[in-house]
Amino acid sequence: MLLFTLLLEVIWILPANGGQHWTYEGPHGQDHWPASYPECGSNAQSPINIQTDSVTFDPELLVLQPHGYEQPGTEPLDLHNNGHTVQLSLPPTLYLEGLPRKYVAAQLHLHWGQRGSPWGSEHQINGEATAAELHIVHYDSESYDSLSEAAQRPQGLAVLGILIEVGETKNPAYEHILSHLHEIRHKDQKTSVPPFNVRELLPPLLAQFFRYNGSLTTPPCYQSVLWTVFSRRAQISMGQLEKLQETLFSTEEEPSKLLVQNYRAPQPLNQRAVFASFIQVGSLYTTGRRDWETGKVWSSPQHEPLRHRLLLGHHRCLPLAY
Numbered sequence: 001m002l003l004f005t006l007l008l009e010v011i012w013i014l015p016a017n018g019g020q021h022w023t024y025e026g027p028h029g030q031d032h033w034p035a036s037y038p039e040c041g042s043n044a045q046s047p048i049n050i051q052t053d054s055v056t057f058d059p060e061l062l063v064l065q066p067h068g069y070e071q072p073g074t075e076p077l078d079l080h081n082n083g084h085t086v087q088l089s090l091p092p093t094l095y096l097e098g099l100p101r102k103y104v105a106a107q108l109h110l111h112w113g114q115r116g117s118p119w120g121s122e123h124q125i126n127g128e129a130t131a132a133e134l135h136i137v138h139y140d141s142e143s144y145d146s147l148s149e150a151a152q153r154p155q156g157l158a159v160l161g162i163l164i165e166v167g168e169t170k171n172p173a174y175e176h177i178l179s180h181l182h183e184i185r186h187k188d189q190k191t192s193v194p195p196f197n198v199r200e201l202l203p204p205l206l207a208q209f210f211r212y213n214g215s216l217t218t219p220p221c222y223q224s225v226l227w228t229v230f231s232r233r234a235q236i237s238m239g240q241l242e243k244l245q246e247t248l249f250s251t252e253e254e255p256s257k258l259l260v261q262n263y264r265a266p267q268p269l270n271q272r273a274v275f276a277s278f279i280q281v282g283s284l285y286t287t288g289r290r291d292w293e294t295g296k297v298w299s300s301p302q303h304e305p306l307r308h309r310l311l312l313g314h315h316r317c318l319p320l321a322y
Contacts, residue, residue, distance in 0.1 A: 022219050023250075030264055033219050040221035045267035046214030047122035047161075050229065050274060055210065061277040062098035063207045064160075064228060068105075069094055069199035076192035079180055083187035083250045084218065085109040085262055088177060094198065096138055096158060099226065103138035103158040106147045108201070110134055110177075111217075114260035115245045121163050122217050122263045123229050130233060131241050132164040133263070134201060135217075155213070156224040162202055167235030173200035174236050181247040188252055203232035208278045217264045231278070 022028050022036065034041030068091075078089040087109040094105035112132040113120030121133035138158045139150035150156030176196040183191040208231040215223040248259040 024262055024264070033221065037219040037221055039215070039223060040219060042215070042221070042223055043268070043270045044214060044223045044272060045221060046217050046225060046227060047124070047264060047266055048212065048214065048269050048272075048274070049124040049127055049266040050210050052126055052276075055274045055276045057279045058211070058275040058277065061209075061211060061275060063277070064099070064209070065097040066199055066202070066206075067095050067097060069202075070197050072195045072198055074195060077195060078190055079177065079184060079193045080190045081184040081187055081248055081259070083252075083259070085111065085259075086177065086181065086184070086244075086248060088193065090136075090198070092141065094138075095141070096160075099158055100155070101140050101142045104141040106137045106139055108134060108136040108198075110244065111263040112241070112244050112260065113263070114258075115242060117261075118166075120245075120261070120263055122266075123161050123163065124266055125163070125231075130163040130165045132236070132244065134160075134162040134164060134234065136160040136162075136198075136201075151216070151222050151224055153224055155226045157216075158226045158228070160202070161227060161229040163230070163233045165233045165235055166238050166241055168237070169235075170237040170240055171235060173197065174234075174240055178236075178240050178243050181243060185247060186249050186252055186256070201234065203230050203234050205232045206230065208232060208276075210274055210276055212272055212274045214272075215267075231276075 022033060024030055030040075072094055073091050075091070077091075080087045080089070087107050089107050090105040092104040092106075096103045096105075110132055111120060111122050118131060119129040121130040123129075123133060136159065137147075138160075139147045140153075140156050140158070144150035144153065144156055147157075173196065176193060180191050180193055183189070210227075210229045210231065212227050212229075213223075214225050214227045215221050216225060245260055246258070249256040250259040251257045
């Protein structure tokens with residue numbers, strides 16, 4: 001367990017290249033990342049702005065089925081302020097079904113804005129950000145022995161992106177994390193969180209999502225991530241959002257610097273394809289592999305032209321990202 005935790009700290013969030021310092025703004029901010037981390041300037045970076053009128057509906061996309069999420073064991077989970085985000089370790093008994101290979105969970109973390117700002121997510125849909133975003137990081141355990149190895153290989157990682165908006169009531173699932181933030185106010189502080197139902201952090205409907213190939217959203221920006229960004233959003237209360245925006249500091253000691261605005265700006269899509277697991281017919285949604293208004297949505301190659309004529313002949317399609 002100790003080795004696993006150490007691997008989590010080495011990859012995804014913390015600096016590489018001998019521990020070089022990076023920030024989101026200023027002289028070491030995201031505009032300067034490519035100088036120290038060349039892959040941050042490559043052509044398949046994340047996050048992206050998902051333009052729904054440019055995505056491609058793919059009826060072959062399988063609905064993701066999280067396994068083990070309801071009860072992630074009996075051991076406490078490590079919650080860590082690493083100076084860039086709040087990160088919760090996850091045991092490899094959590095894994096995803098519905099992807100090309102078995103991806104086991106490693107950790108989850110959050111991105112958010114500053115107090116008074118309605119924006120804090122990394123991904124956007126049609127140019128609109130939300131208040132915050134949750135990322136649940138998994139790695140391909142069939143092909144690689146560790147998270148650190150998988151993070152440097154194409155589609156070595158699979159990350160779930162959950163856009164978070166402000167709702168009327170407190171979200172009990174997110175409170176399992178947010179209620180402990182005061183214990184890790186400063187960088188490098190850690191605490192233990194009792195295991196809880198991680199599935200409840202996700203939106204209730206998982207069938208509607210975007211899928212695309214991208215990267216880590218922090219240095220070293222490895223282009224190794226198979227992204228799933230859900231169309232439906234999770235909700236937290238305004239009080240919970242303010243707790244996220246006001247509790248943590250990115251420094252170890254005084255003078256304290258508040259940990260806010262830890263999100264990367266959308267990156268160019270370039271020639272990448274973004275796929276959606278569903279289409280929108282008026283105000284109704286449907287997914288692939290189901291009967292549609294006029295009959296079947298065919299997915300075999302010989303039916304491809306007819307399928308697209310059917311889709312275009314009705315209401316405008318709303319695919320999502322790959």
